[in-house]
Amino acid sequence: MKKLMKSYKSSIINAFSHTIKVCTISIAGLIILFNAISISASEKLEVDTDKTQWVDTFIGTGGDGHTFPGAVVPFGMVQLSPDTAAVNRGIDPQAEIYKHSAGYHYDDTSITGFSHTHFSGTGHSDLGDLLIMPFTGKAHLDVGTVENPDSGYRSRFSHNNEQSKPGYYFVELEDYNITAELSATQRAGFHKYTFKNNQPGQVMLDLTSSIYNFSNKVIWSDVRVIDKQTLLAYRSTNGWAKQREMYFAIKFSRPFDSIDLINLDNNRYRCHGCLDHKNSNNKTKPSTIVNSAIQFTAGKAIKVMAHYNNPNEAPLMIKVGLSAVSRSNALENLNTEINHWDFELTKKQAQKQWQKQLSVIDAKGSKSQKRQLYTALYHTLQAPSIYQDVNGQYRGVDGEIHQSADFTNYTLFSLWDTYRALHPLLTYIAPDKVPDMIQSMLAHYQQSYDNILPIWSFQAHETWTMIGYHAVSVIADAYLKGITNFDTELAMKAMLDTANHASYDAISDYKKYGFVPMDKLSESVSITLEYAYNDFTIAKMADAMGNQDVAKTFYQRASSYKNLFDHDVKFMRGKTSKGVWDPDFDPEDAKLMGPFTEGNSFQYTFYVPHDVTGLISLIGGDKAFENRLDTLFNKELSHEKIKEHEDIAGLIGQYAHGNEPSHHIAYLYNYAGKPWRTQERIRQIMDTLSSDKPDGLAGNDDVGQMSAWYIFSAMGFYPVSPADLTYAIGAPQLPYIALKLSNGNVFTVKASGLSIKNKYIKTALLNGKPLKRSYITHNDIINGGELKINMSDKPNKSWANKMYDRPPSMNMN
Amino acid sequence: MKKLMKSYKSSIINAFSHTIKVCTISIAGLIILFNAISISASEKLEVDTDKTQWVDTFIGTGGDGHTFPGAVVPFGMVQLSPDTAAVNRGIDPQAEIYKHSAGYHYDDTSITGFSHTHFSGTGHSDLGDLLIMPFTGKAHLDVGTVENPDSGYRSRFSHNNEQSKPGYYFVELEDYNITAELSATQRAGFHKYTFKNNQPGQVMLDLTSSIYNFSNKVIWSDVRVIDKQTLLAYRSTNGWAKQREMYFAIKFSRPFDSIDLINLDNNRYRCHGCLDHKNSNNKTKPSTIVNSAIQFTAGKAIKVMAHYNNPNEAPLMIKVGLSAVSRSNALENLNTEINHWDFELTKKQAQKQWQKQLSVIDAKGSKSQKRQLYTALYHTLQAPSIYQDVNGQYRGVDGEIHQSADFTNYTLFSLWDTYRALHPLLTYIAPDKVPDMIQSMLAHYQQSYDNILPIWSFQAHETWTMIGYHAVSVIADAYLKGITNFDTELAMKAMLDTANHASYDAISDYKKYGFVPMDKLSESVSITLEYAYNDFTIAKMADAMGNQDVAKTFYQRASSYKNLFDHDVKFMRGKTSKGVWDPDFDPEDAKLMGPFTEGNSFQYTFYVPHDVTGLISLIGGDKAFENRLDTLFNKELSHEKIKEHEDIAGLIGQYAHGNEPSHHIAYLYNYAGKPWRTQERIRQIMDTLSSDKPDGLAGNDDVGQMSAWYIFSAMGFYPVSPADLTYAIGAPQLPYIALKLSNGNVFTVKASGLSIKNKYIKTALLNGKPLKRSYITHNDIINGGELKINMSDKPNKSWANKMYDRPPSMNMN
Numbered sequence A, B: 001m002k003k004l005m006k007s008y009k010s011s012i013i014n015a016f017s018h019t020i021k022v023c024t025i026s027i028a029g030l031i032i033l034f035n036a037i038s039i040s041a042s043e044k045l046e047v048d049t050d051k052t053q054w055v056d057t058f059i060g061t062g063g064d065g066h067t068f069p070g071a072v073v074p075f076g077m078v079q080l081s082p083d084t085a086a087v088n089r090g091i092d093p094q095a096e097i098y099k100h101s102a103g104y105h106y107d108d109t110s111i112t113g114f115s116h117t118h119f120s121g122t123g124h125s126d127l128g129d130l131l132i133m134p135f136t137g138k139a140h141l142d143v144g145t146v147e148n149p150d151s152g153y154r155s156r157f158s159h160n161n162e163q164s165k166p167g168y169y170f171v172e173l174e175d176y177n178i179t180a181e182l183s184a185t186q187r188a189g190f191h192k193y194t195f196k197n198n199q200p201g202q203v204m205l206d207l208t209s210s211i212y213n214f215s216n217k218v219i220w221s222d223v224r225v226i227d228k229q230t231l232l233a234y235r236s237t238n239g240w241a242k243q244r245e246m247y248f249a250i251k252f253s254r255p256f257d258s259i260d261l262i263n264l265d266n267n268r269y270r271c272h273g274c275l276d277h278k279n280s281n282n283k284t285k286p287s288t289i290v291n292s293a294i295q296f297t298a299g300k301a302i303k304v305m306a307h308y309n310n311p312n313e314a315p316l317m318i319k320v321g322l323s324a325v326s327r328s329n330a331l332e333n334l335n336t337e338i339n340h341w342d343f344e345l346t347k348k349q350a351q352k353q354w355q356k357q358l359s360v361i362d363a364k365g366s367k368s369q370k371r372q373l374y375t376a377l378y379h380t381l382q383a384p385s386i387y388q389d390v391n392g393q394y395r396g397v398d399g400e401i402h403q404s405a406d407f408t409n410y411t412l413f414s415l416w417d418t419y420r421a422l423h424p425l426l427t428y429i430a431p432d433k434v435p436d437m438i439q440s441m442l443a444h445y446q447q448s449y450d451n452i453l454p455i456w457s458f459q460a461h462e463t464w465t466m467i468g469y470h471a472v473s474v475i476a477d478a479y480l481k482g483i484t485n486f487d488t489e490l491a492m493k494a495m496l497d498t499a500n501h502a503s504y505d506a507i508s509d510y511k512k513y514g515f516v517p518m519d520k521l522s523e524s525v526s527i528t529l530e531y532a533y534n535d536f537t538i539a540k541m542a543d544a545m546g547n548q549d550v551a552k553t554f555y556q557r558a559s560s561y562k563n564l565f566d567h568d569v570k571f572m573r574g575k576t577s578k579g580v581w582d583p584d585f586d587p588e589d590a591k592l593m594g595p596f597t598e599g600n601s602f603q604y605t606f607y608v609p610h611d612v613t614g615l616i617s618l619i620g621g622d623k624a625f626e627n628r629l630d631t632l633f634n635k636e637l638s639h640e641k642i643k644e645h646e647d648i649a650g651l652i653g654q655y656a657h658g659n660e661p662s663h664h665i666a667y668l669y670n671y672a673g674k675p676w677r678t679q680e681r682i683r684q685i686m687d688t689l690s691s692d693k694p695d696g697l698a699g700n701d702d703v704g705q706m707s708a709w710y711i712f713s714a715m716g717f718y719p720v721s722p723a724d725l726t727y728a729i730g731a732p733q734l735p736y737i738a739l740k741l742s743n744g745n746v747f748t749v750k751a752s753g754l755s756i757k758n759k760y761i762k763t764a765l766l767n768g769k770p771l772k773r774s775y776i777t778h779n780d781i782i783n784g785g786e787l788k789i790n791m792s793d794k795p796n797k798s799w800a801n802k803m804y805d806r807p808p809s810m811n812m813n
Helices: A002-017 A094-099 A327-337 A343-358 A367-380 A422-429 A434-447 A471-480 A488-499 A507-513 A524-545 A548-564 A612-619 A622-634 A639-644 A665-672 A675-689 A705-715 A778-782 B002-017 B094-099 B327-337 B343-358 B367-380 B422-429 B434-447 B471-480 B488-499 B507-513 B524-545 B548-564 B612-619 B622-634 B639-644 B665-672 B675-689 B705-715 B778-782
Strands: A024-027 A030-033 A081-083 A113-115 A131-136 A162-165 A168-173 A178-184 A188-195 A201-206 A218-227 A230-237 A244-252 A258-263 A296-299 A302-308 A316-323 A361-364 A393-395 A401-403 A456-458 A726-729 A736-740 A746-752 A760-766 A775-777 A785-792 B024-027 B030-033 B081-083 B113-115 B131-136 B162-165 B168-173 B178-184 B188-195 B201-206 B218-227 B230-237 B244-252 B258-263 B296-299 B302-308 B316-323 B361-364 B393-395 B401-403 B456-458 B726-729 B736-740 B746-752 B760-766 B775-777 B785-792
Touching: A081 A168, A081 A178, A131 A178, A131 A188, A131 A316, A168 A343, A178 A343, A188 A327, A188 A343, A218 A258, A218 A302, A218 B218, A230 A302, A230 A327, A244 A327, A258 A296, A296 A302, A316 A327, A343 A367, A361 A367, A367 A422, A367 A705, A422 A434, A422 A471, A422 A705, A434 A471, A434 A488, A471 A488, A471 A524, A488 A524, A488 A548, A507 A524, A507 A548, A524 A548, A548 A612, A612 A622, A612 A665, A622 A665, A622 A675, A665 A675, A665 A726, A675 A705, A675 A726, A675 A760, A705 A736, A726 A778, A746 A778, A775 A778, B081 B168, B081 B178, B131 B178, B131 B188, B131 B316, B168 B343, B178 B343, B188 B327, B188 B343, B201 B316, B218 B258, B218 B302, B230 B302, B230 B327, B244 B327, B258 B296, B296 B302, B316 B327, B343 B367, B361 B367, B367 B422, B367 B705, B422 B434, B422 B471, B422 B705, B434 B471, B434 B488, B471 B488, B471 B524, B488 B524, B488 B548, B507 B524, B507 B548, B524 B548, B548 B612, B612 B622, B612 B665, B622 B665, B622 B675, B665 B675, B665 B726, B675 B705, B675 B726, B675 B760, B705 B736, B726 B778, B746 B778, B775 B778
Parallel strands: A746 A785, B746 B785
Antiparallel strands: A024 A030, A081 A113, A113 A131, A131 A201, A162 A168, A168 A178, A178 A188, A188 A316, A201 A302, A218 A230, A218 A296, A230 A244, A244 A316, A258 A302, A361 A736, A393 A401, A726 A775, A736 A746, A760 A785, B024 B030, B081 B113, B113 B131, B131 B201, B162 B168, B168 B178, B178 B188, B188 B316, B201 B302, B218 B230, B218 B296, B230 B244, B244 B316, B258 B302, B361 B736, B393 B401, B726 B775, B736 B746, B760 B785
16 A cells, blocks of 8 residues: 555545545655545535445555456355456466456556456455457457557556446447446346447457466366357366366357357367377377367367357347356356346346445445445445355355255355454344354354364365464354354354364464464464454353353463563563573564564554453553554554565554554554544544545455444444454544444434544543443444534543443453 | 287187197188187086176286276276276376276286276276275385386286186285285275285375376366375366266275375465465465365375374275265265175175176086186176266266266267177166166267267267267167167157257268268268168167158168269278269278278278168179178288278288177178178187187277177177167077076077087077078067077088078168
8 A cells, every 4th residue: 555655646636636625734754635524515414315326346446455346246156347467378477466366456458358256355366257358350369468458359448438336337448449338146247248340249258367367277167059149168276265166157148150169278188089099190080079069178278259240230248157066057047147138127136236235324424435435335245255056056165065955155254354343344234144154154164074164265165364263253243242043052163163173273282382382383473362362252152152161261261362472572472382482573573484474563462352451451551552552653664674564555653554463453542541542543544544546445455354444433433352242432434324223223423523623532422321431332333322422623531541431351351 | 909919829829728629720821729619528518606707807908908807896887996007197108008998907017006997998098096005115105117116106916816706806916915805886996905014004095196197187186184084085187088077985994093195286376375476575374284274185196195003903994985976975875885894795795796697698618618708798797887876966968967866877888889789788688777878878968968969978078989879779779679668759859869960070961962071071981881870770760669751761861871882993982072982092091080980991891781781782792792701801901001090900801800890790791691601700700809818809898899799699699780670690609508588588599519610500490490591680589589500510501591581681671
């Protein structure tokens, strides 16, 4: 983000200057854009019926946001979206891979085609299944280069001729004078291509293209021509997920005039269709191949080109059903979800789903604020995504096809990211999906043979990315909030089996030593701290279930963080199994394979979300703790240290908003009795690290976690420690936000007097009564009501500074 | 065969000389071994209860027979057998590939391990799934070389310490002092390894090994350690079948002490477990990989080594269930079929199945004759083989998993070979399997999307090997014999769709021109001739079903052979679409991509099995026809011409017994009124091209076709034109053979006076009445009865020489 702020800065200022008031002041060497709160007098503070108008799917497609602009429905299996940098059959330059994690980047000027699967906001990449591209002129087999789009079927495009809204994407392919429109259902994509030139055209269906492509990424693929309007295809790829299988049913709105099945594989079976092994002669028998009856080809590099002599006689539409199970399921998914050729109908249905799903929040604010808020909401309603066919079949992590009897299977559990705010938010904005998401994790547990909950899984694969066992937090948070219509006994068993796993990341050492020794496993401090938090959530849930033995054990394990706090240096510090502190300790160090994960001790020392009070004691009391927080926010890292950091982005000092370990830290001032400092920090983060522009996310959206942070923080509170059912109050950033709950209640936050200057809380009323504490509880929210906060330009330093008005920590339970 | 006759000749003579009388006389430059008829006085002509004693599974493992010696049950999905030349991760020398089509060759002196799938007798290769090898000493990862077995886990062995009988195989692995025993059920293999050295040992489970291996043959594989006695594995290979998928459930009789999952893949995902794409740094994060919870690995080159500290404490047994559907089905197959650790029980059950299945034929004869006959019978009862799991699921040619409601799915349809004698024989020796085999072909037709019956298919793949659409012959032959418990209406539709297919091998040209023009497709003459025969079988079945229109059309198409008979040269000859005869015509030419398939015009001119009478007219009458036959048998091909021939073996002149286009030819003298010449030829073929030794097959057994030829010919008759329900009489080669039919009837052939000299038919009695015709009908057989043939040393030239006593041809229908 830091880097991109530079390149976008001037355009942002220009863009803002003619719509809303912009002030720039310099704090700590950064230019702060005071755009968030400024509402011009001409704008009405109204609640809109159709929230989709505020979703700008391009937010996050610039910078390092890694979101995609294409068509998707809430929690849909299909994400049909343009790709701008996919390189076929080659390896993308290293820097380009990260930039194009979502296939599309706002910087780019040419489109390679439209593929059907995309991650939203991840820091790693994969997917990009079945790239489709219409074009005229030379029947290029290759996509062409960024430098010379004319060398392939790639087409230039302009953001001026590009539109997107939830469930719909539109772009003019300038090189071919083709209008491309996309829409989607849960399991199918709908393409509409309007050829405007009077010349023959073709549609490329490219099974070699991938996001994060590399040689041998495609394990195998095949395509069958069923008739002149129907193809069935298959592709298996090796990547982040190993042998990820996807099947496609493809229908064209009218018969193609001819079709080429192109097998580019140089490495194919060296004797296909010949019998050259016989008699030691190198013979071929093309007669039995060239004239083979079925139009079928299989290999590692398959492309299909459907030719139309008169593509402009009517718009050419293509529907693609997807399935991870089989070709027939792909076809059934397609036929069930799009049994017509009415593109507008599918587009409207998609929009309608989004209108309904986004209506969970009413908000008043500036256009920019509403764009940010509803786009964030849009980004939190995409994953975990459906991974099950209409007939109930899905592929499990055991590689088996399972029939789901009583739940919808979900995939894409980026749990290290999303346990923090996304999953807690989903309990309010999509509570009907939560039990199925948990049941999907339990199915993963059961199907994983050695019985472990997902760590970072997608599409029937455990990737073992990141650390901890945060699935337990997601389950406990939901359970404790009363969402219990999943197999709770199985869930507790799964949580215990996972937390006591014999071979996962040094759990046995953690249990033996009370911490993960740095000589046993790298990232040992981060792992210890996260295990301790995870254990707290297990304890809470066991407690609530009446299992006091388990609760006691895990409350005890939850204190393990203390074992890595070095009282001499007052930091979390690596320790060996012999009890020797890391001799090379430097709290700013973030060396890979060191004791920390995507961070340093400065950041990770604050990772005791469940016992901040205990941490404050260790560090030396409120003042020392506040000073330490200030140092984090104020002291910039050297260039060398920044280079060490993985995934560092969105920096304020060493606070890295673009990376999850920082997400709760601004709220920690509350625990030291200084909520006004949190209020300052939230405004600082909002103003410097969030906007409604393509680069408006301070880092990877991480499957909605960054967006969920935004939504909670905009409402004025945040789940520092999910599963403790409390929310630290920050500062509302919009004058009015109402959360419409599924039980019929509405929880409203009104920020009276909110302005650029009035960023501090003066007083707060909960349902009309003064609220003296700097936190609210889940019950406060779920029972509905009104949190009215009177804002001021001066901090109220006496508000909620007493010990019992601060957010509770484990010690207090 | 020719080449191998040289190398084996002396050993054969030696072997025979001390058991049975051997005469060698020289005819036409070939050494003829008169072993078949000679029965020593001490041998009793008894019918044996247990026929398995006569099966010698090594017959066909030498020479070019391409059979395997390992354990299999009748029509079983698993063929667990030793491999002797598999080269891991490398490409076998070209000559070795063909020689080792069945994994094992009798010439070899070391064993690489025991794999679970093998073709019996094919001329092309694939399979060899999951090689297992026990060994002690150095934990080699590599198999080692033939030249230096000590360089890997390969072990020397000796035929002296090797035994096999139906369903059981035994060998001493000399390098390790391990006794290896194998048995099998339909879907599972059972290994028993007795370690006799007092030292640690290991078992290699090699997912990289294949029969016909080459780089990139393995598309993907994986293995999961479920517990210390259970593994699940998967492998997908590209080969003759594209993306053939096989799943394995592996159980050890006792826990291994440790296990290595070895991933040798150098070409693997270049960033597995690291996030090196981020920040452009090349970092690795082994903590999340090395300590991953599940013992799982996946890639293109996986080997697993299970270690035992004390392998000799008891025999180590391994059970392996297979499935083409899923890991869970593999496990279910295993648990259903072998739910115990009693190796002897499985061995006995396998033997019992063979005892029952082989008891369909009673025979009297010399030991050598019984060995040949029952081994041939054993080889005809293996394929088409079961390709369906115990729960009814199977993988279809559409790549989909299907649930079979009412039939057992079979695979391995080597139809160009097997329509000739194997499938007609199965209607007698395994009639209960025939409807399911046909239903399996109909399922293939339905699942093939563009609706074509199998051509040469196995394991859910159409290989498009060879020519014609001979499935129609198999179906018509069964239907006309009264085997009708399959969907006969669907069958006729499938036959017509196939015979009128728009894109399979020039059918549209064949219909347009009355022949396949040589400028349209290579092998045009062979294809035309085989289509004409295929069309005859459709006409016959349509006729029987009362569909006269179809019958008329296809009888007409069946005459198409006449369109390629050049009256000037009196040979079948290529012709262009302009009607111009092949200017380069040479009846001895067998050039690849020329107008003939694995043959020349000398051979293929005889390919009018359904209308030999018509062919005789074209060639110029009985004498000219007889002369032509004699020329075929007498005129040897030049060395250059032989080199041109694909799959040429078992030569008598140009007659190539090792290849199918010759199989009916010796019987054609009957049609010219010269049955005594057929009798001579059959004896000549039997004596020179068949023995009970490892190289006793004159060429590839071709999934039982060669063996079926032997059985029919030994009984004294042969289906020259399957579906016309007649059998040309040759000359019985055993004194007594009784075919016990499923309807309770028995058809017995007695050859009275049969001896080395008495090879001619003097007179014949059918059920006590003189038989004057040189053919019998299906009804003669199925109604039961006795064909008594009095043999003589002189030909009876007046027997069955009249026109109406000759076998009927299409003209007579």
